[in-house]
Every structure is written in structure tokens, then in C-alpha cells.
Amino acid sequence: MKRTRIKIVLILILVTLATTLSKGQAKMPEELTTATIPGQINYVEDHTRIYDNFRAIREDIYQKLNKNILDSLTAEKNKVAELKNNTAALDSQTDSLNVLLASTRQQLEEVTATKNKIRVLGLEINKTAYNAIMWILVGGLILLMAIGFMIFKRNLVVLLRTEKDLKELKEEFAAYRQSSRIAREKVEMDLFRANQKLKKLV
Numbered sequence: 001m002k003r004t005r006i007k008i009v010l011i012l013i014l015v016t017l018a019t020t021l022s023k024g025q026a027k028m029p030e031e032l033t034t035a036t037i038p039g040q041i042n043y044v045e046d047h048t049r050i051y052d053n054f055r056a057i058r059e060d061i062y063q064k065l066n067k068n069i070l071d072s073l074t075a076e077k078n079k080v081a082e083l084k085n086n087t088a089a090l091d092s093q094t095d096s097l098n099v100l101l102a103s104t105r106q107q108l109e110e111v112t113a114t115k116n117k118i119r120v121l122g123l124e125i126n127k128t129a130y131n132a133i134m135w136i137l138v139g140g141l142i143l144l145m146a147i148g149f150m151i152f153k154r155n156l157v158v159l160l161r162t163e164k165d166l167k168e169l170k171e172e173f174a175a176y177r178q179s180s181r182i183a184r185e186k187v188e189m190d191l192f193r194a195n196q197k198l199k200k201l202v
Contacts, residue, residue, distance in 0.1 A: 032064045037072050040065055 031043040044065060048055050057065075117124045125133075 028060065028064060032061065032068065037069055040068060 029043060029047070032040050035043065044057060044061065045055075048057050050056075116127045118127055118130045119125075
């Protein structure tokens with residue numbers, strides 16, 4: 001009976017040891033593949049023991065953590081190199097943009113300087129003076145047109161009045177001619193009759 005109990009206890013101990021050994025060696029902790037480097041270090045600190053100022057770490061966990069750290073450092077070095085290259089490219093682009101900006105500013109100053117001047121008949125005239133001269137000329141032309149229109153209107157009124165007076169004068173002259181012709185004919189008839197009477201008397 002004692003032997004059977006001892007055998008059962010030994011079998012249970014062996015099964016328990018085999019289970020813990022298989023669990024310990026078979027699986028890599030998930031934190032070492034998914035967590036960040038600080039998270040992985042925290043996991044190792046939480047799941048290892050310190051003995052006589054030494055920390056006992058499983059070799060495969062140590063190698064995995066070491067590889068992860070080296071991979072992270074390499075990736076960061078590559079990022080730094082890429083950022084340096086990008087910075088150099090941006091500096092070069094900034095220099096070319098500064099040159100372009102200086103050229104554009106110079107062109108803008110030249111355009112601004114020439115914008116206020118107009119070339120007329122080979123002479124450069126200030127735009128304000130040119131506008132003033134143009135408005136004076138336009139105003140003068142409008143004034144001349146107004147004066148010309150008023151003179152034309154006055155001449156038209158005079159012409160119409162003169163035509164009316166001429167028509168009335170012609171009508172008066174025609175009436176005068178008619179009346180003078182009738183009077184002359186009457187005088188001639190009277191003279192003819194008087195002559196006839198004289199002839200009869202003689």
C-alpha cells in the first residue's frame with residue numbers, strides 16, 4: 001500500500017515537472033514580440049528573480065530582448081540617417097527657394113518702379129501726370145463738343161428763322177407784285193380810256 005502511494009506521488013511529481021518544463025521552454029512570451037522596448041524590459045524585470053545582485057534571465061529571452069534592442073537601434077539609426085538626408089535636401093531646396101525669392105523680389109521692385117510710368121512718344125511720363133493730361137484733354141474735347149453743339153443749335157435756329165422770314169418776304173413780294181401789276185394794268189387802262197376820250201373829243 002505504501003509502495004503504491006509512493007508510486008502515485010512520484011508519478012504526480014514527474015508529471016508536474018514535465019508540464020512546467022515543457023511550458024517554460026516551449027513558448028516565447030508574447031510581450032517580447034508585441035510590446036515596445038521599455039515594455040519588454042519591464043516584463044523581464046517583473047518575471048525574473050534577483051539572486052546575490054544578479055538577475056537570472058532565460059537565455060532565449062535574453063537573446064530575443066538583445067535582438068529587439070539592436071533592431072530598434074538599427075531602425076532608429078536608419079531614421080536618423082534618413083532625416084539627415086531629408087534635412088540636407090530641404091536645406092538645398094531652401095537655398096534655391098531663397099535665391100528664387102530674392103530674384104522675384106527684385107523683379108517685383110522693377111515692375112513696381114515701371115508700373116507708375118508710361119512711355120508716350122518715347123518719353124517716360126508719370127502715370128498720375130499722364131492721367132491728369134488725358135482727363136484734361138477729354139474734358140477739353142467734351143467742352144469743345146458742347147460749344148460746337150450750342151453754336152450748331154443757334155445757327156440752326158437762325159437758319160430756320162431766316163427761312164421763315166424769307167418765305168414771308170417772298171409771299172409779301174408776290175402779293176406786292178400782284179397788287180402792283182393790277183394797279184399798273186388799271187393805270188394803263190385808265191390812260192388808254194383817257195386817250196380814247198381825247199381822240200373822240202378832237
